[in-house]
Amino acid sequence: MNRLTTSQGAYDLARFPEHPRDPFRAWDAADEYLLRQLEDPDAAAPVDLSGTVVVVGDRWGALTTVLADHRPVQITDSYLAQRATLANLARNGDDADRVRLLSARDTPPDRIDVLLVRVPKSLALLEDQLHRLAPSVHAGTVVIGTGMVKEIHTSTLKLFERILGPTRTSLAVKKARLIFCTPDPDRTSAPSPWPYRYELPGDVGAVSGRTVTNHAGIFCAERLDIGTRFFLNHLPARTGPDHVVDLGCGNGVLGLSAALANPDATLTFTDESYQAVASAEATFRDNMPADAKADFVVGDGLADLAPGSVDLVLNNPPFHSHLATTDATARNMFHAARTALRQGGELWVVGNRHLGYHTQLRRTFGNCVIVAGDPKFVVLRAVKR
CATH class of the missing domain: 3.40.50.150 (Vaccinia Virus protein VP39)
Structure with missing residues (x-):
């Protein structure tokens, strides 16, 4: 303070x-x-x-x-x-x-x-x-x-x-x-171009060729960011009635991929941005059957979910808070994920290799493995024991 x-x-x-x-x-x-x-x-x-x-x-x-x-x-x-x-x-x-x-x-x-x-x-x-x-x-x-x-x-x-x-x-x-x-009451301008929609490329797993909705202000609203693109090709293959959370969901493409790959899963999309959650909901509704199960939560990470109620958390954490570079948001997300996960539940994270998220995940979960990597990004998995 x-x-x-x-x-x-x-x-x-x-x-x-x-x-x-x-x-x-x-x-x-x-x-x-x-x-x-x-x-x-x-x-x-x-x-x-x-x-x-x-x-x-x-x-x-x-x-x-x-x-x-x-x-x-x-x-x-x-x-x-x-x-x-x-x-x-x-x-x-x-x-x-x-x-x-x-x-x-x-x-x-x-x-x-x-x-x-x-x-x-x-x-x-x-x-x-x-x-x-x-x-x-x-x-x-x-x-x-x-x-x-x-x-x-x-x-x-x-x-x-x-x-x-x-x-x-x-x-x-x-x-x-x-x-x-100085406002000019006689001024007219073109209507807002938002929300913006684009079609995903054909090499990103379950969501290939799907259309995503992006309201103004969300991360990489005009294109699929390369970290998420890498993550989409290395998501876990799961079946059954899992509770899956897209944490920091942005336009919801990670959660959508999990829902398409496992129709029995129940999805929760959560973000602290109202625009992001609106984008995720539009993306989900446009690409899933009307009876598909999902919750859309604007809030402080996983604070609204009961402890031990989640099977899988997917996360591409931000490393900026406005103009400041910080890992505080990622650390908060990792701790919240551990609380929300059931025993045996998994947190999957994509991040820039240089950020060293594996070190923080080992501190928080006691374990972390590298699922996939390239010169820029790594996909990490931590399990709640």
Whole structure:
């Protein structure tokens, strides 16, 4: 936990889930720059926060927590960001009912007077978000984006300009930058290109030639990533009424492959991204019989599953948290998988060879074998004894 000090007060903030060894703060210089802009008493035109304030992409709830007095609407694709927001509000003495939490899949407010956008890593997600928000802004809406300099590109500014209206940027401060956009109510833009669908290649096992659905913001939404492609050709061959979990499911192609190969299996697709789970459900429904069994869960990994209830977990863990490189997410997934698996249940993981997941899996499970490998990737199997 760290303390963010602003002109309005000091706030104790942490990421979610909170870990004592987490080296990362729940905010960065881009959040601070935006808050200073809103609080600047010497501004020529101070921002009026008395109307409907919408905060988009608040990564760990820092912006929403500081602005809680203005009863903001938070819109995020991240379940963990929502949980962090609620936890940060509570630790700073605020009630959850002072803010309204919406997912990226929900309908935004009919009218937005102040729109604050934390620029996401995914340009596609930003594009989809701006299309969804555009009908709610008006000529008087104050639109301010924020991000680190390396997150804001010419393509970022062009999206604001094309979808909302004239756009300019600020000077950089502590490697952060602001985006100022003036909505043009007469502007029309092409409809959002999302979701995007593509046909899988013909050499990826049970899912060869199948069509997958990708909502904006999910990993490798425009093509099959090479790690998953490698994994698809080395999945375990199983039969019977297994409970199989696609952990961190993305568009659900791993779980779909398991379902097609074993029609008796019951599938659970889980991810902390609302867009990912919506993609997985669309992919599954489009390729499986209507009576196929599956659950689709937006949540914190396997926290919603009963311990000892799972036979097989398939996992392609991320090794980034926004711009930070970290194995914390993978470690959390491995520990959660061990809890969820029954005795004899298996966790299968694909990862870049250099990440050394085998070491962590041996610590967590007491065993790990390399099922397959190439110069870049390895497929690993750990069994709960």
